[in-house]
Amino acid sequence: MPLGQPLRLGRHSVFPPLLMAPMLDITNRAFRTLVRGYGGCGLFYTEMLNARRLPTESAQSPFWQGLGVERDVMVQLLGDDPEALARSVERLLPLDPFGFDWNLGCARKKITHWGWGAALLENPQATARGLRALRQATDKPLTVKIRLPEHGHPDLFKSFIKLLENEGVDAITVHARTAADGFKRPARWDAIAQVKSWTKVPVIGNGDVQSAADAQAMFQKTGCDAVMIGRGAVGKPYLFKTIINQASGATEPAPEAAKVLEAMLTCLDTALETPKGAREFKVFCRYFAQTLPVPHWFWAPLQSMTLGPELAKRARVFFKK
Ligand SMILES: Cc1cc2nc3c(=O)[nH]c(=O)nc-3n(C[C@H](O)[C@H](O)[C@H](O)COP(=O)(O)O)c2cc1C
Known part of the structure; x- marks a missing residue:
């Protein structure tokens, strides 16, 4: 089955609609270069970068390596302070990243403890404040990466998705697990389809794609606009190319x-x-x-x-x- 349409992110489009997930300590410049070399990945992300530290980080910071040269990289920001988020964007805009992503999904205790990452899923007011600051700071693509909320009625989740849409995000990535799921249970792809049915904003599906067949299945079962791959693409940095090959009927042996x-x-x-x-x-x-x-x-x-x-x-x- 051929791959679908390009992913629309504001005025930009991304093709193939296959994205490398942000991963702490992994999605650095070297790894992005490796994956880019095999081909097939439409968009990359930095690892999560602390918005409290970014505005004063040294210009030679290793966290920024590649920005300013690579044109296909979204910067992922972590934090909840609107001022710090906006100042982080301003600091990085001269390096002309593809856009910015806000982490609303990290479930590590030392992150949620500060009210950051997945804690924001339960704090719509803070989420709206952060998004307003980010949207004002840039007209580049602005996306959020969420996971599934732990508590609350589905209607609350639906209104959270509407909030994201109303605050002007260009896409929503759904890592289809709750914080308590960790990596212990399979990703709940039905929740990706659910979010897709609630919003006009493009939805990026994420969780448990390890093969070309998985990627096709995620597109088909969820109706998502793009597929994001994390661990599967570290195990096989050529996985994006394999998905493209499979979609076009080509075969190529996997590199040793x-x-x-x-x-x-x-x-x-x-x-x-x-x-x-x-x-x-x-x-x-x-x-x-x-x-x-x-x-x-x-x-x-x-x-x-x-x-x-x-x-x-x-x-x-x-x-x-
Ligand atoms: C080592 C590691 C580091 C991660 N770091 C981040 C991160 O910095 N930001 C983020 O949004 N998600 C992070 N994640 C979550 C991934 O982006 C992704 O949502 C998750 O691994 C599920 O996708 P997968 O099943 O394709 O791996 C990380 C995951 C792993 C395994």
Whole structure:
């Protein structure tokens, strides 16, 4: 089945309507470059960036790497303070990102504790204040990424979606799980279809897409306007291309794990020698290895390693197997 229409984001359109999910410690410049190299991904996101820190962050901040050069990256903001959100947008606008996304879905306790992320799902007033500030700060695409609310009647959720629409968001990404679900239970795709039926705003479906067949099924079962992929695309950074191939009837063998690893190390380049780069490479390895039976002898020593080249050596031994 061919892929659907481009995803409309305000005056812009995104094709293919396949998006790489924002992921802390993973969707950095190197990983985006890796995925972009395989092709098929229409839009990328930074990891979540703290709006309290962004306005005063150094111009050389590693969190910004690639912005100003990459034209297909949404910046994801985290926080609830309208002033900080607006000032973060103003700070980053000169780097001309594709647009901005506001995180309304992070369920980590240390985030929701501040009233940020998924806590905002239960605070429509704060959500409206934040969106007004963001909408005033930019006419670039503005999206939100939500998850399913934990409490409350479905009518409350419906009115929350209407609020997002009324405050002028250009798309709503639905990670179809509640905070309590964690990754323990399957994503509830029926909720994506439900949100789609409630709003005129484009809906981006997210949760548990691990293969081309899953992506097609999500489009078909939910009617979503785009599919966003997280963990599945770390395990297979070429997954977006596989989806495109399948949609057009083309076949291409999947690259070997060792080749993908080498490509990732090339993309990391000297970043691997920094503590941040080394730590993020470790996180990449964890998700990259998710489809393989990873033996204890690989993980145990890896956990205590902190130096990038040492980690790379270990990963090469493992992924060449
Ligand atoms: C390691 C990791 C980091 C994540 N970081 C973020 C983040 O910074 N912002 C966000 O909105 N979601 C974050 N998520 C959630 C993903 O964007 C996505 O919603 C979730 O993984 C479900 O999609 P998937 O089933 O395709 O992985 C993260 C998920 C993982 C596994």
